[in-house]
Amino acid sequence: MTYQTQRKSGWLTVTRRRKVQEAGLAYLFLLPTLIGLLLFTMGPVIAGFLISFTNWNIFLPPQWVGLENYQTLVSQELPHKVFWNTLYYTALNVPLNMIIALGTALLLNMRLRGVAFYRAVYFLPVVSSTVAASLIWTWLYSPNFGPINYFLGLVGIQGPPWLGSTTWAMPAIIIMSVWKGFGTNMLIFLAGLQGIPQELQEASMIDGANRWQRFWRVTWPLLSPTTFFVLVISSIASFQVFEQVFVMTNGGPAYATTVLGLFIYLNAFRYNNMGYAAAVAYVLFALILAITLAQLKLQGRWTHYEL
Amino acid sequence: MLSRRKFLTLAAGSIAGSALAACVTPGAAPGAGTGAATDTKTVLYWALQGENEGENLTRGVIKPFEEKNPTVKINLQEIPWEGYYDKYQTLSAGGQAPDIAFVSAAWIQDFAKLGIAMNLDPFLEKTGAFSEKDADKYFLKTLDGLRYPGTKGALYAVPYEWVTIVFYYNTDIFDAAGEAYPTNDWTYEKIAEVGKKLTKTEGDKITQFGFISGWDYSILDSSLYANGGSILTDDYTKAVLDSPENEATVQWWVDQIQKNKIAPLPAEFTEGGPEALFATGKVAMAILGVWGIQTFREQAKFKWDIVMLPKGSVTQTAVQWPNQFAISSKTKVPDEAFNFAMFAIRPDRPADTVGIGKVPVIKAMANSEVWLEADKAPANKKAILETGAVAVPLQMGFRWTEWRNAMDQELQLSYVDNRPVAESLAKANAAIQAILDRK
Numbered sequence: 001m002t003y004q005t006q007r008k009s010g011w012l013t014v015t016r017r018r019k020v021q022e023a024g025l026a027y028l029f030l031l032p033t034l035i036g037l038l039l040f041t042m043g044p045v046i047a048g049f050l051i052s053f054t055n056w057n058i059f060l061p062p063q064w065v066g067l068e069n070y071q072t073l074v075s076q077e078l079p080h081k082v083f084w085n086t087l088y089y090t091a092l093n094v095p096l097n098m099i100i101a102l103g104t105a106l107l108l109n110m111r112l113r114g115v116a117f118y119r120a121v122y123f124l125p126v127v128s129s130t131v132a133a134s135l136i137w138t139w140l141y142s143p144n145f146g147p148i149n150y151f152l153g154l155v156g157i158q159g160p161p162w163l164g165s166t167t168w169a170m171p172a173i174i175i176m177s178v179w180k181g182f183g184t185n186m187l188i189f190l191a192g193l194q195g196i197p198q199e200l201q202e203a204s205m206i207d208g209a210n211r212w213q214r215f216w217r218v219t220w221p222l223l224s225p226t227t228f229f230v231l232v233i234s235s236i237a238s239f240q241v242f243e244q245v246f247v248m249t250n251g252g253p254a255y256a257t258t259v260l261g262l263f264i265y266l267n268a269f270r271y272n273n274m275g276y277a278a279a280v281a282y283v284l285f286a287l288i289l290a291i292t293l294a295q296l297k298l299q300g301r302w303t304h305y306e307l
Numbered sequence: 308m309l310s311r312r313k314f315l316t317l318a319a320g321s322i323a324g325s326a327l328a329a330c331v332t333p334g335a336a337p338g339a340g341t342g343a344a345t346d347t348k349t350v351l352y353w354a355l356q357g358e359n360e361g362e363n364l365t366r367g368v369i370k371p372f373e374e375k376n377p378t379v380k381i382n383l384q385e386i387p388w389e390g391y392y393d394k395y396q397t398l399s400a401g402g403q404a405p406d407i408a409f410v411s412a413a414w415i416q417d418f419a420k421l422g423i424a425m426n427l428d429p430f431l432e433k434t435g436a437f438s439e440k441d442a443d444k445y446f447l448k449t450l451d452g453l454r455y456p457g458t459k460g461a462l463y464a465v466p467y468e469w470v471t472i473v474f475y476y477n478t479d480i481f482d483a484a485g486e487a488y489p490t491n492d493w494t495y496e497k498i499a500e501v502g503k504k505l506t507k508t509e510g511d512k513i514t515q516f517g518f519i520s521g522w523d524y525s526i527l528d529s530s531l532y533a534n535g536g537s538i539l540t541d542d543y544t545k546a547v548l549d550s551p552e553n554e555a556t557v558q559w560w561v562d563q564i565q566k567n568k569i570a571p572l573p574a575e576f577t578e579g580g581p582e583a584l585f586a587t588g589k590v591a592m593a594i595l596g597v598w599g600i601q602t603f604r605e606q607a608k609f610k611w612d613i614v615m616l617p618k619g620s621v622t623q624t625a626v627q628w629p630n631q632f633a634i635s636s637k638t639k640v641p642d643e644a645f646n647f648a649m650f651a652i653r654p655d656r657p658a659d660t661v662g663i664g665k666v667p668v669i670k671a672m673a674n675s676e677v678w679l680e681a682d683k684a685p686a687n688k689k690a691i692l693e694t695g696a697v698a699v700p701l702q703m704g705f706r707w708t709e710w711r712n713a714m715d716q717e718l719q720l721s722y723v724d725n726r727p728v729a730e731s732l733a734k735a736n737a738a739i740q741a742i743l744d745r746k
Contacts, residue, residue, distance in 0.1 A: 055746060057421060058396055060421055060422075142574070142575055143571070144571060161572050163574045165574070165723055165724075166723060252719055253719040254717065254720040255716050269393060270392075273709075
């Protein structure tokens with residue numbers, strides 16, 4: 001054994017020991033969060049899965065019913081409607097939210113006077129309370145006395161009854177949700193835009209690219225990782241929509257706005273159908289997981305990390 | 308010095324206390340050995356829906372009871388209405404149910420069927436409380452909303468006050484139009500007729516509504532019974548909503564929005580519900596619960612009064628339901644709990660322990676000058692007592708919260724989307740039956 005290798009192995013051992021020590025210390029610091037996560041997140045997640053196979057009204061001990069809750073879910077009409085309502089909400093809310101967020105971010109990325117003020121203004125709905133905002137929107141949507149239909153009337157449009165109509169209630173909720181939520185995505189897009197190197201824009205300008213070409217060939221591809229992140233996060237949040245529906249329509253009229261989140265809440269905490277609610281919650285989880293996985297899989301086709 | 312075990316119990320108690328925030332842990336408290344007083348006394352945990360009535364209740368109910376029963380100590384826990392059910396549910400599931408607690412009439416069937424509330428019939432037999440000879444003392448009819456099964460079973464709670472539905476009108480609007488005020492002799496047709504005259508439009512916008520329509524139990528249900536209909540059979544096991552009588556009744560309510568156009572779409576109700584709408588002064592007449600009195604006293608900038616609900620095609624009636632105390636089936640002190648409940652509704656209970664508009668279950672108190680409040684609106688407050696004499700219990704069967712929502716959602720299609728009423732009633736009926744029948 002040469003001096004060289006001896007020294008090397010000795011050095012290695014020291015590092016390994018130090019590494020183990022450091023890792024141990026890191027885990028020690030992580031412990032409080034880890035315990036919290038295991039106890040208060042993983043615990044209920046596992047319990048929820050088991051509860052979904054039971055008939056449990058909270059007051060009395062649960063009874064094992066096997067797949068009955070899942071069978072009810074498949075065979076009944078209402079859960080299907082609730083499922084489609086949630087998809088409808090997501091299919092409109094996510095693209096609308098992203099388009100408006102991106103548009104505003106592009107505008108706010110320009111060097112204009114008072115841009116900081118506008119950033120704050122567009123972000124304001126995000127920091128306001130959803131419940132308070134929902135109450136105000138309920139009033140805005142009021143068919144006879146509300147300002148929205150008043151202004152529509154001024155331009156000769158007879159406004160719909162909004163929350164009172166099976167056709168318009170969901171679009172009304174979506175409009176409110178987009179207003180409430182686009183600020184977050186706007187901020188993420190803004191960060192993404194500012195991460196695009198200025199040299200690339202300048203180079204393309206010198207090459208004679210016009211405004212649209214610069215957006216489509218440079219900005220959009222380089223923004224794609226941000227867009228992907230926003231898409232995944234918004235989709236997940238949309239599937240879990242609850243507060244605005246709970247406050248503004250409570251799922252009505254005629255189930256038109258009953259989404260999965262509300263359906264789970266009502267069954268679990270109002271109707272005492274804990275087992276059934278847990279089953280619906282797991283279907284929602286599977287749905288979100290499937291869509292996120294699909295998005296991850298398709299990501300490679302359109303996401304660019306460099307040009 | 309504290310023993311190790313006692314220290315641990317205390318520590319566990321305080322940790323649980325902080326972790327559960329405002330959550331009470333009644334069962335744990337005596338074990339924690341909080342003092343000499345609890346060792347010799349029986350502690351009775353009393354949970355009540357409310358926020359700041361504690362002082363009144365302590366003075367009017369708790370103190371006098373403790374003076375009369377020196378061995379019993381009452382521990383009052385006030386819980387705001389929002390979240391009351393969740394907390395009660397959690398406490399019960401955790402085996403920590405308060406010995407005696409406010410429960411909504413809507414939960415009685417469930418709590419009785421699931422064995423959460425105690426059957427009080429043995430106490431009634433033992434003490435003779437609420438027997439026929441008490442008919443002059445209490446509004447005994449209110450008990451029928453607290454029985455299981457149906458309205459003829461055993462008693463599961465002790466009522467302390469009751470509410471019903473009355474007919475409100477905006478006196479200023481009637482004066483301005485020169486219309487005669489409503490009376491106890493009105494019919495539903497008369498509402499449609501006068502409501503038409505009191506509805507004002509500007510262009511295609513309605514600026515003043517004659518009436519308020521809806522599917523909510525407080526608005527719709529009284530008329531179902533007045534026209535000879537019903538939602539459930541007397542034993543609460545079968546849904547009978549899809550009857551021709553009910554079809555005619557619901558059609559009338561739909562027509563007031565769609566055809567007669569004197570009532571707004573319920574989408575006009577914002578967060579304050581129909582009460583807030585009437586309080587704006589833009590509505591001439593409304594059928595609403597007596598809790599509206601408090602809202603209108605606070606908010607209405609116009610004169611208003613009440614009469615009984617109009618006569619239906621069969622009878623004149625309104626739905627009625629009580630607020631009450633249920634005794635936990637798990638309590639270790641059932642006798643004390645029952646005595647306390649009866650003490651809380653003793654005839655000389657101070658009048659300020661009753662909510663505005665709500666009627667104390669004690670007849671003498673309800674008929675007193677203090678309750679009738681001659682100097683305050685509504686001038687005709689006795690209409691509430693007249694309604695009580697003809698009222699029927701609101702049918703709140705097993706899983707009421709769930710099937711009522713199902714029923715409302717089905718009916719809404721007729722109110723907002725013109726689906727034939729018969730079809731909505733048939734669908735609602737099937738939905739109710741399915742929920743009642745489920746295991």
